[in-house]
Amino acid sequence: MTVKGKNKDIGGYIAPERIKRIGILTGGGDCPGLNAVIRGVVRAATLERGWEVYGILDGFDGLLRKNAFRKLESKDVRGLQVRGGTILGTSNRGNPLNYPVMVRGKTVYRDVTNDIVRQIKRLKLDVLVTVGGDGTMKITQAIYEKGVPVVGVPKTIDNDLGVTDVTFGFNSAVACSTDALDKLHTTAESHHRVLVVEVMGRDCGWIALEAGVAGGADVILIPEIPFDLEKVSAHIKRRKQTGSRFSIVIVAEGAFAKGGKKIYEKEPQPGGIPGRLGGIGRWVANEISKRTNIESRVVVLGHLQRGGSPTTFDRILATRFGVEAVNLIADGKFGQMVCLKGRQIKSALIKSAVKKLKHVDPNGQVVQTAEALGISFGRSD
Numbered sequence: 001m002t003v004k005g006k007n008k009d010i011g012g013y014i015a016p017e018r019i020k021r022i023g024i025l026t027g028g029g030d031c032p033g034l035n036a037v038i039r040g041v042v043r044a045a046t047l048e049r050g051w052e053v054y055g056i057l058d059g060f061d062g063l064l065r066k067n068a069f070r071k072l073e074s075k076d077v078r079g080l081q082v083r084g085g086t087i088l089g090t091s092n093r094g095n096p097l098n099y100p101v102m103v104r105g106k107t108v109y110r111d112v113t114n115d116i117v118r119q120i121k122r123l124k125l126d127v128l129v130t131v132g133g134d135g136t137m138k139i140t141q142a143i144y145e146k147g148v149p150v151v152g153v154p155k156t157i158d159n160d161l162g163v164t165d166v167t168f169g170f171n172s173a174v175a176c177s178t179d180a181l182d183k184l185h186t187t188a189e190s191h192h193r194v195l196v197v198e199v200m201g202r203d204c205g206w207i208a209l210e211a212g213v214a215g216g217a218d219v220i221l222i223p224e225i226p227f228d229l230e231k232v233s234a235h236i237k238r239r240k241q242t243g244s245r246f247s248i249v250i251v252a253e254g255a256f257a258k259g260g261k262k263i264y265e266k267e268p269q270p271g272g273i274p275g276r277l278g279g280i281g282r283w284v285a286n287e288i289s290k291r292t293n294i295e296s297r298v299v300v301l302g303h304l305q306r307g308g309s310p311t312t313f314d315r316i317l318a319t320r321f322g323v324e325a326v327n328l329i330a331d332g333k334f335g336q337m338v339c340l341k342g343r344q345i346k347s348a349l350i351k352s353a354v355k356k357l358k359h360v361d362p363n364g365q366v367v368q369t370a371e372a373l374g375i376s377f378g379r380s381d
């Protein structure tokens with residue numbers, strides 16, 4: 001049973017000694033490490049504390065349906081740290097704070113978080129653990145303010161969530177993108193081509209930046225540094241003049257030319273429905289071809305970055321996050337999200353984590369390191 005906090009701002013609370021049953025869900029886009037968190041939570045909650053754990057299917061969607069849950073025991077999570085994706089399923093469409101419902105044949109958008117709170121009560125969940133990115137944490141904060149004791153675990157390949165130094169999933173996505181750059185180097189060099197690699201990351205350039213440095217890109221384009229195509233092309237031409245007849249460009253899906261706009265495969269819709277970024281890689285490749293006369297091709301890594309086994313780093317981080325989420329519950333620290341600070345797992349208020357996106361610092365150390373190596377960001381100044 002959830003117990004309403006005394007003060008509405010404080011949110012839900014239950015005395016830890018009364019906890020019998022907790023729920024866990026994974027929300028937003030999947031990423032490697034989700035299963036390792038589920039394993040950490042289930043093992044620590046059942047073996048160490050003797051609580052029951054219920055997995056909710058398909059993210060918050062599962063709390064808007066009647067029987068979308070399954071009981072999870074230690075045997076159900078055996079070996080899960082290796083497996084990508086999420087055994088619970090997830091959803092990154094249909095935000096419960098602005099949920100599409102049909103009224104007289106028309107789609108209207110409603111806040112359905114009261115329905116979610118009702119289902120949590122019906123399932124007799126004392127606490128809900130949510131594993132997700134910024135969207136999932138905003139919903140988690142909303143249901144916390146409605147009296148549900150919650151604990152958050154930050155995930156996303158984009159690494160854009162505030163408060164935590166890193167989210168799990170990011171390292172695996174960077175490893176995938178770096179591997180792609182390594183492979184593309186040999187073919188680009190053989191054919192004297194420019195290869196443009198478009199990576200994910202939404203409005204932040206973390207994946208492009210780190211994979212670009214690790215994979216030896218010649219140009220890195222990120223949303224935090226709007227680029228000038230003349231500078232990019234001049235850099236590529238200079239490389240050719242000095243004997244490097246190929247170039248590798250890594251571009252974040254949210255990057256854009258100075259004075260220009262982000263490119264969407266599907267534009268954002270009214271009612272706060274997010275768009276689907278995509279297409280900047282092709283555009284950049286075409287422009288480079290035109291300006292340099294060097295054949296330029298594009299590779300869009302897409303969902304490869306979210307698939308497969310987590311890296312060792314992500315397995316460890318996700319496992320530590322899962323176990324610490326259970327510790328937070330046992331300490332009665334609701335409304336908090338586990339996070340990584342340096343090498344220590346700590347916690348912070350969910351509401352401070354969702355205040356603003358964590359962007360790449362355009363003059364930060366990693367950008368400076370890249371520039372010291374001669375990598376161009378297409379800076380216009």
Ligand code: F6P
Pocket residue numbers: 029092133156157158200201202253276277306
């Ligand atoms: O947030 C994770 C992410 O992979 C972003 O990098 C990307 O923009 C988005 O999700 C893609 O979502 P979908 O799989 O719904 O197209």
